[in-house]
Amino acid sequence: MLDRALTLDELLCFALYSANNAMGRLYRPLLAKHGLTYPQYLVLVALWQQDGRKVGDLGLALTLETNTLTPLLKRMEVAGLLQRHRNPEDERSVIVSLTAKGKALEETAAEISRCIVASAGDDLVELIALKERIQVLAKRLHQAE
Amino acid sequence: MLDRALTLDELLCFALYSANNAMGRLYRPLLAKHGLTYPQYLVLVALWQQDGRKVGDLGLALTLETNTLTPLLKRMEVAGLLQRHRNPEDERSVIVSLTAKGKALEETAAEISRCIVASAGDDLVELIALKERIQVLAKRLHQAE
């Protein structure tokens, strides 16, 4: 038998799903001008914050495994955005470092982000509050795995 | 130059991205027991609400285009969950109808949803409020396309 719980969670998950899809559709054409995909953009954001990270540490930051990251990083290396080198201190790990081209994109990213914020809403305080609630949700879901 | 706007939108979009990924990872093993993927589950939810819909109408409900839906629906048809028939009144459109097997899964879906709700949080009122805020965001992003 069905109860009210079905409707709730189903819609919460679908709200997330459709909002995330919509966000991706909004970013896609803006990023495509710079030859980037949305996950690649997120990798750049992570590296702008801290360059020279191990693949595994990037995975922790982005909540992605190497089965997703490795091919993604290889494409970005081919595109000249970053370099991958085995860690001399531990040859099991791989260090990811931005190239000048990868670093330079940080400037243009600011412009893209302004478009997104403008589309998301006019109340920055409320957007920040929403973001924080979604982060809490993501953390709970992640811990429940 | 960078300003505070970059940090905000980047984190809002990443919060959505990671929460959606986490939700998918939570659903995946539960749905896999019934041979379903997460988007396939959403299609079923849409059809449980209203059966016998055109592909295009399903796309409106799920905010997906036929390039995503057609192969997805074909896999579901192969799995015996639904049937696809050309609309006799307008042979351009295709009607999607649940099979008995597809209808029967509605029972088990309630159980799955209870697991998800339990993982998402303990305050149902707050979860509903969050869901509604995310829906508003999704609508704004969709309209901005």
Place this chain on the structure above:
DNA sequence: TACAAATAAATCGCGCACGATTTAATCACA
């Protein structure tokens, strides 16, 4: 009644996400 425009779905190619497995390097400890 032809025939261009429109509409609906399907097709194609690419890049994710992820479960499962494999390969390679390091560690632990007998």
Place this chain on the structure above:
DNA sequence: TGTGATTAAATCGTGCGCGATTTATTTGTA
């Protein structure tokens, strides 16, 4: 010091999402 366990990344196969294009049917209109 050797060898099994652990760790880190890579590899493989499947199913999305979506931009771009194609195919098939209907509509509008001269």
